Amino acid sequence: MPSIDWDWDDVTMDARKRPEPLRVADERTTLTGFLQYQRETLAMKCAGLTAERLRERAVRPSGVSLLGLVRHMADVERTWFRNVLHGEHTTPHWPRSEGGAFDVDTADPAEAFEIWHEECARSNAIVDAAASLDATGHFGRDVFSLRYILTHMIEEYARHNGHADLLRERIDGATGE
Structure with missing residues (x-):
């Protein structure tokens, strides 16, 4: 899997700077390439915004914000790779209380991005x-293959990147992939 070496100052809304997954590759390379592409899409959607803008909610009563999505x-x-697959x-x-990761009123973006x-x-x-x-991991009695987890993570990021796209457009009008 490509290593993650984000230089936050280099992240921009320019989709041309985001490496695309290889178009001809084995299954593992394809899945990990698409997962990394989705991760970088989320980073791209957050690029160049102030802490206040990252905390902005979509529309009331929704608590969804770009910073909340990162958290x-x-x-x-953590859950899928460390707990389920690796058995940690x-x-x-962040607390599972009301809002949890989406309770961002006083959240520190630098901390959130570092943890992510x-x-x-x-x-x-x-x-x-x-x-x-x-390779398999467990959650309770349920068994999940690495193939399933990678596919699920791509789906999870893709769904939330759709939310991020709408949030970013609402915040400053920036649109794109």
């Missing part, structure tokens, strides 16, 4: 160490 995806990465017993980065980047890097290491896409 949520950090916990989603980590706790959420760390979780993505841990996820990559776990994927890299897995013998094959058939």
Whole structure:
């Protein structure tokens, strides 16, 4: 899997700077390439915004914000790769109380992005160490393959990137992929 080496100052809304997944590759490379592409899409949607703008909610009563999405995806990465696939017993980065990761009124964007980047890097290491896409992990009695987890994560990011696109357009009119 490509390493995550984001230089936050280099992240822009320019989709041409985001590397696309390889068009001809094996299954593992294709899945990890699309996951990384979705991660970079979320970073791109947040690029260049102030802390206040990152905290802006979509529309009341929704609590969804770009910063909330970043915090949520950090916990989603942690849950699926560390807890389910790797068998760790980590706790959420943010309380599961009302709002949880989406309770961003006083949240520190730098902290959120650092945690998200760390979780993505841990996820990559776990994927890299897995013998094959058939490697499995457990959540309770349910068993999940690495193939399933990667596909689910692509879907999770893609869905939330749609939210991020609408949020960014509402915040400053920026649109795009």
